[in-house]
Amino acid sequence: MSGTRRTLLALAGGLAAVALLVLAGCGGPSAPGGAQAGAVVIEASDFKFSPDKLELKVNQPVTIAFKNTGTVLHDLMIQGLRIQIGNETKDILHVEADPGKEATVTFTPLDTGEFTIFCDVPGHRELGMTGTVVVRR
Numbered sequence: 001m002s003g004t005r006r007t008l009l010a011l012a013g014g015l016a017a018v019a020l021l022v023l024a025g026c027g028g029p030s031a032p033g034g035a036q037a038g039a040v041v042i043e044a045s046d047f048k049f050s051p052d053k054l055e056l057k058v059n060q061p062v063t064i065a066f067k068n069t070g071t072v073l074h075d076l077m078i079q080g081l082r083i084q085i086g087n088e089t090k091d092i093l094h095v096e097a098d099p100g101k102e103a104t105v106t107f108t109p110l111d112t113g114e115f116t117i118f119c120d121v122p123g124h125r126e127l128g129m130t131g132t133v134v135v136r137r
């Protein structure tokens with residue numbers, strides 16, 4: 001009989017593990033039904049961001065869809081703002097998109113304050129590809 005019990009225990013353990021995985025999978029920024037806690041579209045053209053001002057909430061996940069409608073590679077950098085991406089904490093956000101392409105990034109801002117957004121492709125920042133992100137409580 002102990003053999004059967006062990007099998008049952010193993011089964012129960014396996015089910016618990018599956019349940020945990022499912023729970024972990026649901027813990028993202030997208031709520032059931034696909035609605036997103038925070039989603040922003042930023043368009044990059046030659047040579048500006050639209051919008052060039054962004055307001056975020058600290059500790060709240062946000063997804064940025066970065067659309068490049070220009071004719072050359074553009075990226076979006078935020079330096080000095082601590083963010084969480086997946087299980088990692090970083091102090092730089094970087095997302096880039098080829099012309100006509102879109103890239104998305106989901107992160108959680110960990111600091112409040114005002115930070116500068118810019119395109120890191122050489123020369124673009126000077127041509128006006130800058131913006132501001134404000135992270136509020």
Ligand SMILES: [Cu+2]
Nearest residue numbers: 074119121124
């Ligand atoms: Cu650029």
